[in-house]
Amino acid sequence: LLQVVRFLAARVHLGRATMRASQKDFDNAVKQVKLLKEDPGNEVKVKLYALYKQATEGSCNVPKPGVFDFINKVKWDAWNALGSLPKETARQNYVDLVSSLIPSSEASSRGEPGTQEKLLASEDVVVTSEDGITKIVFNRPTKKNAITTQMYQEITQALKTASKDNSAMTVFTGNGDYYSSGNDLTNFTSTPSGNIEEFAKRGADILRDFVDTFIDFPKPLVAVVNGPAVGISVTTLGLFDVVYASDKATFHTPFSHLGQTPEACSSYTFPKIMGPAKANEMLIFGKKLTAGEAYAQGLVTEVFPDSTLQKEVWARLKAYAKLPPNAMRISKSLIKSSSEREKLHAVNAEECTTLQARWLSEECIGAVTSFMSRKAKL
C-alpha cells in the first residue's frame, strides 16, 4: 500500500505540476466529501485523509502509532508516505481525487463510453459528454448561432466545469449551417434599463471572464468549425489548440465595419499565428478568409470536405481522447506557458477596456442600428 501511495503521490505531483487549486476549491472539496452519496471505500478514504493532512499540516509530524492501533497506523503510513510533497500539490491532488468521486450528474461529466450525457440545461448552449470528450455546441441555428450575453456566461461556466471533469478534451462546434455569427447584436439593445453605458461596463466584464476562461483552460481545446464563423467565434480560435474546419467554413472579423476592435486576444494571437501582414488585413480591413486561406495562414489545422467532416473528425477526436490525459495537459502547459498566459490576460484586459469605450462610439452605435433596421448585413 505504501508503495502504491508513494507512486501515486509522485505521479500525481508530476501530472499536476502546473495546476493550482485555490483554498476555496479545497474547502469546497472538503465539503463535497461529506456529501458523497456512495462510500468511496477504505483505500480512497485513506488517500483522502493523507492528502488532507498533508495539505493542511504539511509532512507527517506525529509519532507512529503502535502496531496494534491498526486503523491509525494505516492512516499514519499513508500520510507519512507523502514525504515532503508540497502542501499546494497535496491540496490540488485532494481536489482532483474528490472531483473524480463525484457522479457526473452532480459534477459535470464522467463520460462512460458510448453514453451521452447532457450536462447543462440550456437551449442555446448544449453541453454533453461522451467518450472522454466534453462537447459544447452553439445551438441557435435560426439566429446563425449568434452569442447572447447569457450564452457567454453559460459557456464560461461550462468551460470551468469541463476543466475539472473527467473528460480528456473539450470540443466546440455549431448546430446548423453556421459555426457562429459572433456577438448577438441585439445584446447592445437588450440591457434591462436600455442604458448603453451600463451594457458597455457589464459587457466588458463578461467578455473578460469569458476570454480568461479560454486562456486558462488546461486540457486540449478543439474547434470543429462546421460553417461560417464571424467576429468573436473567429478570434477565440487563436486560443484553441486544434481547429478543424469544413470546406464551407469562412472566417470573418468585420470589426472596423462595426466600429469595433479585436477581442479574445486576437490583436496578439493573430499576428503571432499568421504574421502581421495577413492579420492586419483580417483585423483592420475585415477581409473574410475561406477555409483554405485560413489553413494556409495557420489559423486552421486541417480542412475537410463538408460531406465527411463529422465522420472523419469525430473518429479522430475519439481516438485522441484515449491518449493519457495528464501527458496531454502537461504538453499543453509547456506550449502555453505561464508567462504566455500572463501576457494573454494582459492583452485581454486591454482589449476589453478598449471595446468598452468603442461600444459607446457613434461608429459602433450606427453600425448596430443599421443591422437592427435591416439596412446592413455583412
Ligand SMILES: CCCCCC/C=C/C(=O)SCCNC(=O)CCNC(=O)[C@H](O)C(C)(C)COP(=O)(O)OP(=O)(O)OC[C@H]1O[C@@H](n2cnc3c(N)ncnc32)[C@H](O)[C@@H]1OP(=O)(O)O
Ligand atoms: C458581452 C459582449 C461581448 C462582445 C464581444 C465582441 C464581439 C464582437 C463580434 O462578434 S463582431 C461580429 C458580430 N456579428 C455580426 O455582425 C453578424 C451580423 N449578421 C449578419 O451579418 C448576417 O446575419 C449573416 C451574414 C451572419 C447571415 O446572413 P443571412 O444568411 O442572410 O441570414 P440572416 O441575416 O437572415 O440571419 C438569420 C437570423 O439570424 C439573425 N442574426 C444573425 N446573426 C446575428 C447576430 N450576430 N446578432 C443578432 N442576430 C443575428 C438575423 O437577424 C436573422 O434573424 P431574423 O430571422 O431576421 O429574426
